[in-house]
Amino acid sequence: MNARHQRRKLPARYAAVLSPLVLSLLMTFIVSFISTLKSLGLHPDLPSIWLTAWGLSWLVAFPMLLLVLPVVRRIVGALCEPARR
Known part of the structure; x- marks a missing residue:
């Protein structure tokens, strides 16, 4: 190219917010869909109900x-060996 x-x-510098x-976005999208589908089944209003649930969960x-995330990084750093370069 x-x-x-x-x-x-x-x-x-935007990576700390973008990650x-x-x-x-991805996790709430998937989890809210599974949760809504399990609760309602194949309901005709599933898409609108799911997107509302997804927006709220996000x-x-x-x-x-x-x-x-900073706390999680410290915990993982304490549990794992540092990467070799």
């Missing part, structure tokens, strides 16, 4: 990930 058609990337954003999950 030539230089004119390369996609622009965000600066590395929990993507993680929370509103909680994203800020929580921003708060707990």
Whole structure:
């Protein structure tokens, strides 16, 4: 791909927010769908009910990930050997 058609990337400083954003979007998307499907079955209103549940769960999950991710990284760092370079 030539230089004119390369996609622009965000600066590395955004990774600390982008990682929990993507993680929370994907995880809440999947978990809320499974939970809603299990509760309702193949209900005709499943898509709208699920998307409402997903939006609400994401509103909680994203800020929580921003708060707990540094703690999780410290716990994992205490449990795992450092990577060799």
